[in-house]
Amino acid sequence: MEQVQFITTPTGDRMVILPEAEYQRMLEALEDHADAEAVRVFKQRLADGEEELIPSEFANRIINGESAILVWREFRAMTARELAEKAGISAGFLSQIEKGERDGSFETIKNIAAALKISVDDLA
Template sequence: MNQHTALAQKTIAISRADYEALTTKIEDLEDRLALARSGKEESFPSEVLDRLLDGENPVRVFRTYRKIKQNALAATCGISKGYLSQIESGAKEGSLSVYRKLADVLDLDIDDLI
């Protein structure tokens, strides 16, 4: 067996773009692992995730998970119960400022609701 064949059997060649993509993914996974170990990120039960994956409105999912009544959330956010109901049913989208208030009261990142 020549030296070239032995080297080829022990190495893998990938493009620089693929290598950089892999290292980026590794760094992202390391960051996520560090965050998970820090206990700073909240986790949710599978029932919450199942409801979200089934397409249920995130505002409704997290409101009920937090055991907050619709009228209480609406009042705290300074909107009507009807408007909140329309957001939860998908009849209205809701403004960015309303979503910021909802996220704050529900103790979430706005990205969790949009």
């Protein structure tokens, strides 16, 4: 480190004064460390089956505004009838939800998410 100074305040606290460029380098190193830790945690969660990756074609469909329920259902290779049955609703009601014609109650959305083995947040 270049030109680091230590001072003691009147209350006895020790302070460090350093050039701004050095301070910025320290911040960047700290952010890099935090990013590396986040990647490590994600990889561990992925290995433990707590996270999953989906192909970009499916993610892009959701990003582009397509029904998340429909996209996840197709990603899981489920028919509308299969998902509706597992969620405890009619296939017609599921179709209306997927098309945006009707909103499901929170309980319905929770049941759909459980049937798809995803969190409710994944459908938001």
